[in-house]
Amino acid sequence: MSEQMIQVNKLNKYFGDLHVLKDIDFHVEESEVVVLIGASGSGKSTMLRCLNFLEMKNSGELYIKGEQIDPKKDNLNQVRQQVGMVFQHFNLFPHKTVLGNVIEAPLQVKKVSKAQAKKEGKELLEKVGLGDKADDYPARLSGGQKQRVAIARALAMKPEIMLFDEPTSALDPELVGEVLQTMKDLAKEGMTMVVVTHEMGFAREVADRVVYMHDGKIVETGAPKDIFENPKEERTQAFLSSIL
Amino acid sequence: MYLNFVNFWGSLIESRGIFFEAAQMTLALTAISILIAIFIGLMFAFMKISKIKPLEWLANIYIYVVRGTPLIVQIFVFYYGLTEIWMISGFWSVALGLAFHNGAYIAEIFRGSIQSIGKGQTEAGRSLGMSNILTMRRIILPQAFRRALPPLGNQFIIGLKDSSLAAFIGVSEIFAVATTQGSNTFDYMTWLLVSAVWYLILVFLLTLAVSAIEKKMAVSD
Ligand SMILES: Nc1ncnc2c1ncn2[C@@H]1O[C@H](COP(=O)(O)OP(=O)(O)OP(=O)(O)O)[C@@H](O)[C@H]1O
Numbered sequence: 001m002s003e004q005m006i007q008v009n010k011l012n013k014y015f016g017d018l019h020v021l022k023d024i025d026f027h028v029e030e031s032e033v034v035v036l037i038g039a040s041g042s043g044k045s046t047m048l049r050c051l052n053f054l055e056m057k058n059s060g061e062l063y064i065k066g067e068q069i070d071p072k073k074d075n076l077n078q079v080r081q082q083v084g085m086v087f088q089h090f091n092l093f094p095h096k097t098v099l100g101n102v103i104e105a106p107l108q109v110k111k112v113s114k115a116q117a118k119k120e121g122k123e124l125l126e127k128v129g130l131g132d133k134a135d136d137y138p139a140r141l142s143g144g145q146k147q148r149v150a151i152a153r154a155l156a157m158k159p160e161i162m163l164f165d166e167p168t169s170a171l172d173p174e175l176v177g178e179v180l181q182t183m184k185d186l187a188k189e190g191m192t193m194v195v196v197t198h199e200m201g202f203a204r205e206v207a208d209r210v211v212y213m214h215d216g217k218i219v220e221t222g223a224p225k226d227i228f229e230n231p232k233e234e235r236t237q238a239f240l241s242s243i244l
Numbered sequence: 245m246y247l248n249f250v251n252f253w254g255s256l257i258e259s260r261g262i263f264f265e266a267a268q269m270t271l272a273l274t275a276i277s278i279l280i281a282i283f284i285g286l287m288f289a290f291m292k293i294s295k296i297k298p299l300e301w302l303a304n305i306y307i308y309v310v311r312g313t314p315l316i317v318q319i320f321v322f323y324y325g326l327t328e329i330w331m332i333s334g335f336w337s338v339a340l341g342l343a344f345h346n347g348a349y350i351a352e353i354f355r356g357s358i359q360s361i362g363k364g365q366t367e368a369g370r371s372l373g374m375s376n377i378l379t380m381r382r383i384i385l386p387q388a389f390r391r392a393l394p395p396l397g398n399q400f401i402i403g404l405k406d407s408s409l410a411a412f413i414g415v416s417e418i419f420a421v422a423t424t425q426g427s428n429t430f431d432y433m434t435w436l437l438v439s440a441v442w443y444l445i446l447v448f449l450l451t452l453a454v455s456a457i458e459k460k461m462a463v464s465d
């Protein structure tokens with residue numbers, strides 16, 4: 001097995017009778033940014049959520065950093081520490097301050113000392129441009145600020161892979177840019193990222209590879225330039241012309 | 245009427261010593277039963293959301309029985325049952341009876357408030373590598389407690405007032421003292437009103453305490 005960050009073989013996922021992911025083969029290399037696109041209901045979120053076991057696959061193999069993960073045997077909490085996730089609706093902890101959100105998992109899961117966690121937490125907040133908001137509660141932040149806190153919170157666990165599920169879809173248009181910028185910075189630092197997004201500009205600029213999903217299958221994969229300018233599959237063409 | 249009115253205020257002031265003691269008894273009864281009820285409530289709330297069928301059924305049966313039978317029956321069952329089997333005092337049998345009763349309602353309050361916290365919160369916790377239990381303890385419960393506080397405060401008030409039923413077991417709490425005074429003086433009305441004033445004071449204090457906690461927990465809004 002080559003040293004992929006993520007390797008998925010013949011993955012299938014059902015919700016009851018609904019076959020949502022169909023024989024998915026997929027991989028992500030180290031420091032690669034992969035953007036998942038596709039129509040609503042095509043299975044993008046489910047795919048992403050299978051990668052950190054928020055959803056359990058029904059069959060197929062899943063390797064993280066070359067190690068096959070068996071949800072029954074392996075400690076998923078440990079696996080999830082390596083795979084950060086950012087959600088469409090932020091899911092910040094409303095009862096904790098911004099810094100409290102960021103240091104919660106390092107303190108409770110990694111048992112980092114409070115001083116250390118705070119120091120690193122503040123650095124992360126600086127990095128996403130929110131150093132001055134450390135003591136505020138999430139309710140007082142704008143959507144874009146919330147999402148940047150959510151990114152800092154995920155980064156606090158020092159993950160090697162970051163998953164983003166439509167991180168800008170819940171934002172007012174004028175706030176999208178600041179979140180995308182944070183993600184671009186992250187990509188530049190070499191973070192391995194899988195991003196579900198409708199921001200085709202971001203995909204063009206940042207993605208190493210674009211994966212188009214339709215009806216639970218990966219229809220086409222390629223460099224952004226190829227996918228956007230010369231899609232081979234008719235379905236990809238139809239999808240792109242419907243959104244561009 | 246005028247005379248009675250004077251009589252009422254006079255009685256209220258003169259009897260403040262014995263009623264102050266009775267109020268302490270009422271408070272002790274309420275505090276102990278509510279504390280145990282919170283514990284019971286949490287336990288049964290977890291059973292109901294555990295997705296383990298036998299535990300769910302057990303919790304449902306408990307809640308069904310408590311809701312479906314009068315409190316006075318429950319208290320007497322505890323009284324005759326417990327004082328005979330374990331030889332515990334009347335006070336403790338009522339305290340446990342009240343705890344048993346309030347526990348069911350508090351279980352429903354906790355269950356509702358825990359389930360009202362969006363599943364995104366659990367997912368955020370789990371995605372950071374937090375275990376199920378840790379996520380429950382650090383993320384879900386603090387938020388659920390906050391949401392539970394208003395209905396809990398309401399239940400505490402009900403519990404406080406229901407503790408008056410302990411009079412029937414011979415516990416000298418407020419209502420018991422009032423009825424004793426009434427039968428000694430043949431002036432039931434005055435003493436019932438005196439007891440009502442004491443209950444109002446206690447409920448007022450309890451309401452203050454609950455809203456103080458609510459305020460303290462609302463800093464994050
Ligand atoms: N928990 C669930 N239970 C049942 N069905 C589900 C569940 N989650 C998703 N589905 C179904 O699985 C299919 C794929 O959903 P998914 O959320 O992965 O799509 P998506 O590509 O992310 O769509 P969107 O762009 O709208 O977010 C849909 O038909 C959806 O209704």
Ligand SMILES: [Mg+2]
Pocket residue numbers: 044045046165166
């Ligand atoms: Mg989705």
